[in-house]
Amino acid sequence: MPGKIADASLAKKGGLSYEWATSRMEIIESIVKKNAAKKPLAGFTVGFCLHVTKETSVLVMAAKKLGADVALCSANPLSAQDDIAAFLYDKGTHVFAWRGETASEYRGCVRRVLALSPDIITDDGSDMHVQAHKSRTKSVIGGTEETTSGVKRLRALESAGKLAYPVVAVNNARTKYLFDNRHGTGQSTLDGILRATSMFLPGTNVVICGYGWVGKGVAARARGMGAIVTVTEVDPVRALEAKMDGFEVMTLVDAAPRGDLFITCTGQTGVIRREHFSKMKDGAMLANTGHFDVEIDAAYLYSRSRPKEVRPGVEQFNINGKKLYLLSRGRVVNLVAAEGHPPEVMALSFANQLLSILHVARNHEKMENIVYDVPNEIDLAVAQGALAAMGVKIDRATEAQRRYQSAG
Numbered sequence: 001m002p003g004k005i006a007d008a009s010l011a012k013k014g015g016l017s018y019e020w021a022t023s024r025m026e027i028i029e030s031i032v033k034k035n036a037a038k039k040p041l042a043g044f045t046v047g048f049c050l051h052v053t054k055e056t057s058v059l060v061m062a063a064k065k066l067g068a069d070v071a072l073c074s075a076n077p078l079s080a081q082d083d084i085a086a087f088l089y090d091k092g093t094h095v096f097a098w099r100g101e102t103a104s105e106y107r108g109c110v111r112r113v114l115a116l117s118p119d120i121i122t123d124d125g126s127d128m129h130v131q132a133h134k135s136r137t138k139s140v141i142g143g144t145e146e147t148t149s150g151v152k153r154l155r156a157l158e159s160a161g162k163l164a165y166p167v168v169a170v171n172n173a174r175t176k177y178l179f180d181n182r183h184g185t186g187q188s189t190l191d192g193i194l195r196a197t198s199m200f201l202p203g204t205n206v207v208i209c210g211y212g213w214v215g216k217g218v219a220a221r222a223r224g225m226g227a228i229v230t231v232t233e234v235d236p237v238r239a240l241e242a243k244m245d246g247f248e249v250m251t252l253v254d255a256a257p258r259g260d261l262f263i264t265c266t267g268q269t270g271v272i273r274r275e276h277f278s279k280m281k282d283g284a285m286l287a288n289t290g291h292f293d294v295e296i297d298a299a300y301l302y303s304r305s306r307p308k309e310v311r312p313g314v315e316q317f318n319i320n321g322k323k324l325y326l327l328s329r330g331r332v333v334n335l336v337a338a339e340g341h342p343p344e345v346m347a348l349s350f351a352n353q354l355l356s357i358l359h360v361a362r363n364h365e366k367m368e369n370i371v372y373d374v375p376n377e378i379d380l381a382v383a384q385g386a387l388a389a390m391g392v393k394i395d396r397a398t399e400a401q402r403r404y405q406s407a408g
Helices: 010-023 026-038 054-065 084-088 103-114 127-134 148-159 174-197 211-223 237-245 298-304 343-366 376-389 398-406
Strands: 045-049 068-071 094-096 121-125 142-145 165-170 205-209 228-232 259-265 285-288 308-311 314-319 322-327 372-374
Touching: 010 054, 010 084, 010 343, 026 094, 026 121, 026 343, 026 376, 045 103, 045 127, 054 068, 054 084, 054 343, 068 103, 068 211, 084 094, 084 165, 103 127, 121 314, 121 343, 127 148, 142 148, 142 211, 142 343, 148 165, 165 343, 174 211, 174 259, 174 285, 174 343, 174 376, 205 211, 211 237, 298 314, 298 322, 308 322, 343 376
Parallel strands: 045 068, 045 121, 068 094, 121 142, 142 165, 165 372, 205 228, 205 259, 259 285, 285 322
Antiparallel strands: 308 314, 314 322
């Protein structure tokens, strides 16, 4: 079967991780049970470009149980978990993923998934969507997108009149960004940093670059662990929000001399640059939790100093007589240095993905070539399913309340 992985002998280990994640992602299994008899994805090939984690294995196996033929590659050259890749390949998935791919190998894996003529693309960052447009892959009838960065790229294609098929922006679902982006990334980012550095956070000066949903989550978790948190922003409303949330807000140039740890959360390019490095204290650490490795100017660091790996994934640079430490080569730290989000929060994101894949399969013929938000009924169904999995019951509006609300 077409595919390329690092080590097929890791399949059993990956299977145990799959079972662990499945037990904590009950909402996915409930969707499968509800739809499995009809096999609504039979006859469809779904191409996934996602971080190859235990949580992703739950989504991939769910799509297979609903009838899909599945091909998978990693959404990042360094984030694939080889045991999960082996498990999924062993279960009949076309997997092109291994940890430590070169940039060229990574792009080649994306192309190999597209060569299998997927009908639906589910992406994280839109690298596969963009490549599908460049290579004019004719088989694609629609897709979904997981991240803020990826949705921006698709919006650009739509604005230029070049989007070739409908895409559901899963990232824009309330049950995605309010929980995955904020709580999931907030926890997993610090998890990755602590695994990589074993640093002590109480009393540490942490500078958070960006105060969107991801920045909010990281800032809150860092403060909760005793760090002294400063926020930098370019958006005045978000800066005001950070200030009223109790964080000190200043320019990055002013924050640079005080920071012990810098975390970029912006989805923007060139956030931490040469002028900031020059003002940082000896021993400052740099981490990125945005999808692409463009937020920290790692190219400048590599051009000025030969790095020394002092811990796995922690590189030391000597810049103007100071030691600066770059984590995970500037790539997304929660997935390169750790395992990504916990399964409980990924259950929400991947329930949106699975239901949106089903929505595209059922409705693609009447959808336009635009970027759609997740239908509200899917968003609400995910919230209700998550509450049910947690054993939480909530009130219902009375008939009088519904009439009052609709009266205007």
